[in-house]
Amino acid sequence: MLRVEEFFQIFAGDKLPRVPVIPFVMQYAAKVAGIRYRDYCTDPEAMAESQVKCLEEFDYDAVNVSSDAHRLADALGGDLFFPEDGVPVVRKPPIRGPGDLQGREVPDPREFPRCVQRIEAIKLIKEYNPRMTVIGWIEGALSDASSIFGPTNALRAFYTDRDFLKRLFEFSAEFDRRFARAQVEAGADIIGAGDSLASQVSTESFELSVEYTKDIFRSITVPTLYHVCGDTTHQLTVLRDCGADIVDLDRELDMRQAREVLGDDMIIRGNVDPVLFVKESPERIRDLSVECIDRAGKNGAFILSAGCEIPPDSKYENVQAMVEVAKSYHGHT
Numbered sequence: 126m127l128r129v130e131e132f133f134q135i136f137a138g139d140k141l142p143r144v145p146v147i148p149f150v151m152q153y154a155a156k157v158a159g160i161r162y163r164d165y166c167t168d169p170e171a172m173a174e175s176q177v178k179c180l181e182e183f184d185y186d187a188v189n190v191s192s193d194a195h196r197l198a199d200a201l202g203g204d205l206f207f208p209e210d211g212v213p214v215v216r217k218p219p220i221r222g223p224g225d226l227q228g229r230e231v232p233d234p235r236e237f238p239r240c241v242q243r244i245e246a247i248k249l250i251k252e253y254n255p256r257m258t259v260i261g262w263i264e265g266a267l268s269d270a271s272s273i274f275g276p277t278n279a280l281r282a283f284y285t286d287r288d289f290l291k292r293l294f295e296f297s298a299e300f301d302r303r304f305a306r307a308q309v310e311a312g313a314d315i316i317g318a319g320d321s322l323a324s325q326v327s328t329e330s331f332e333l334s335v336e337y338t339k340d341i342f343r344s345i346t347v348p349t350l351y352h353v354c355g356d357t358t359h360q361l362t363v364l365r366d367c368g369a370d371i372v373d374l375d376r377e378l379d380m381r382q383a384r385e386v387l388g389d390d391m392i393i394r395g396n397v398d399p400v401l402f403v404k405e406s407p408e409r410i411r412d413l414s415v416e417c418i419d420r421a422g423k424n425g426a427f428i429l430s431a432g433c434e435i436p437p438d439s440k441y442e443n444v445q446a447m448v449e450v451a452k453s454y455h456g457h458t
């Protein structure tokens with residue numbers, strides 16, 4: 126594990142002692158620790174223990190406290206279902222139309238159990254080992270809007286009611302600014318924000334939502350990471366100007382092209398195909414990891430990872446193989 130002060134050289138534009146590697150683990154971490162995912166999503170100790178155990182098992186470089194995209198929906202009284210060992214889902218979004226937002230106060234994350242859970246998990250990890258880099262977590266404006274209003278409604282609103290959509294974005298952004306602040310106070314070293322629908326909207330629609338996500342990033346006093354899912358090739362110019370320090374790209378992106386558009390200074394994280402961790406051999410994961418670094422990582426502003434969360438059924442040797450590549454990479458030329 127790179128200690129937090131070593132890892133932070135990356136934000137000063139300095140080369141790290143080696144290529145950093147941070148697999149995006151949530152369900153997999155719970156599985157390694159033998160913890161049910163419902164507990165991981167609701168109990169601070171279960172989350173902290175899963176993340177710490179998984180990092181110590183593989184010795185990569187940072188933990189994260191993400192689990193699902195629905196903490197704001199929860200705080201607003203949405204109907205959520207928590208499967209015993211799966212990702213929570215919103216059964217009924219708390220916002221059904223403009224009337225539901227009227228006069229509604231932005232929730233204070235410190236008052237809602239599942240937000241407090243994440244904040245407390247950060248404290249527990251930092252108490253256990255202050256030198257462990259902790260990535261706190263919030264949602265991007267698009268992700269929050271789709272969680273509290275329903276994904277189909279949110280996507281439709283780009284064409285039918287932009288004013289209301291903007292109000293949703295602003296409401297969510299205010300919540301996330303507060304939530305990020307609370308996590309930084311608890312000890313988070315980096316704040317990550319996720320937007321899983323980034324690939325599903327036009328460049329122009331994405332740009333509109335990113336204006337609000339950018340405002341969240343601007344308010345955060347520690348380095349920031351923006352995680353987007355799917356093929357976001359058409360969003361690269363928006364990502365270049367999103368204001369985050371790290372852009373976290375999914376498997377579909379050509380890393381060489383991403384580097385070209387995002388520029389040499391942007392820290393890129395990615396992007397081995399997560400699905401391959403389940404069935405492929407460690408040799409294949411090793412080759413793909415080397416390829417990623419070759420394509421995007423040679424200037425140092427790079428973190429090796431899978432493109433998105435690695436599945437809970439990933440093979441142990443495959444996670445190990447990716448970490449080993451980062452530790453032993455010396456380039457080919």
Ligand SMILES: [Zn+2]
Nearest residue numbers: 353354433434
């Ligand atoms: Zn993703």
